[in-house]
Amino acid sequence: MKHRKKLIAIILTLILTVSLAACGGDSDSDAKNKLTIAHQYGMAYAPLQVMKEQKLIEKYYDGVEIEWSVLNSGSAITEGFAGGSIDVGAMGVGPAITGITSGVPYKICSNMSAQPHKIMTNNPKIKSLKDIKDEKIALVNMGSFQHIVLAMAAKEQLGDAHALDNNIVAMSHPDGMSALLSGSVDCQLTTSPYVFKEAAETGISEVEALESVWPSGNSFIVAVASTSLQEENPELYDAVVKAFDDAIEFLNSNTKEAAEMLCEAEDVDAATMEKWLKDKDCVYSTETKGLMDFANFMSDNGFLENDGPKDISDLVFDNVKGN
Structure with a gap:
């Protein structure tokens, strides 16, 4: 009887050990299939809304669980990357360059958009x-x-x-x-x-102040991805990149349908949104434009604590095209 109890105890111990090992394996697998994406407000982030609505990342990577988060600034998103809680984010080129040169573990994985920028005033005396x-x-x-x-x-x-x-x-x-x-x-x-x-x-x-210093079409919002995502799960990273390609292609080729998708978030009708999307300064592209010019200005005028990038490859992953 004692031998039988001892045998049962050994078997139960083995079962428990195997179960815990299996749970540990599932946990690692779950971690690889989770993605946290953070962005901000406005039309510049439309590719991410398209990606979310059309489940474009899921199209290229089965079983991924995505958490979408909206934050107030690029610096808040950078803090999330530094703390390891964000995998993919979208922000202005300034905060992205600041984060990369400060050693935050991310790089640009795609350009997203250029958008009109203006200084608006309620004071008729302010002309310049x-x-x-x-x-x-x-x-x-x-x-x-x-x-x-x-x-x-x-x-x-x-x-x-x-x-x-x-x-x-x-x-x-x-x-x-x-x-x-x-x-x-x-x-x-x-x-x-x-x-x-x-x-x-x-x-x-x-x-009137900005057009001469930052021409229409130059990069405004870029997407960044953690270096750990790109290095440790390249299949999921590639799925994200392909999803950006698809989303931007959709915005450029299906403006009316895109307007119907985006108008509710901005509390306007689809016709108004379509007009905005067709504005000459509203440009969606995966290729960066003017990135190094922006970085050099930041470096030359005291906006970076560390040395500025020597080459665009310091800022972007290998798949990114542009200047």
């Missing part, structure tokens, strides 16, 4: 940057794409890249629009769809 004295300018945050573009314009037109730094009030695009319309701030440097919405408001006009 030279008219801005103590007036407040709302933009996403210090070090954002909008901040760097403002600095480019300030250097060209005022002689000092940081001449307007003290005028900046950090606000998300939606909050900045509300502040501009209510008169809480005098100006907002923003992008689509907010520039379109603000232009339709009585008493709001554009401050």
Whole structure:
């Protein structure tokens, strides 16, 4: 009887050991099949909405579980990458360059979009940057794409890249629009769809300043992926890249259908969204444009704590095309 009990105990121990090992294997497998994607607000991120709606990553990688997260800034997304909680993200080229040169473990895996950027004002006396004295300018945050573009314009037109730094009030695009319309701030440097919405408001006009420093079509939003995803799960990484290709192709080839998909998020009708998507400055492409020019400006004007990139390969994975 004692021998029988001992044998049963041994068998149960073996079963438990095998079960735990199996659970451990499932856990590792689950980890490889999970993906956290973070992005921000606005039309610039439309490829990700298409990817989500059409399940494009799932099309190329069976069984992947995706968690979608919306954050207020590129810096918040960078913090997620640094903490290991985000695998793929979308942000302005400024925060992306800052993160990469600071050693955050990600690189650009695809370009996403160029979008119209304008400085909008509720003050009819402000026609150019030279008219801005103590007036407040709302933009996403210090070090954002909008901040760097403002600095480019300030250097060209005022002689000092940081001449307007003290005028900046950090606000998300939606909050900045509300502040501009209510008169809480005098100006907002923003992008689509907010520039379109603000232009339709009585008493709001554009401050001519940005076109000469950042031409239409130059990169605004890029997608970044963690180096661990690219190195440890290249099949899933490739699925993400292919999904970006498909989403951007869809946006460029099916504008009317895309407008119907995107209009609800921006609280407009499909016809209005289609008009916005056809704006000459609204460009969706997987190829980067002007990336090294942006990085060199940041390096030359004190926006990077570390050395700037020597070559575009320092910023992008091998599959990315552009300059």
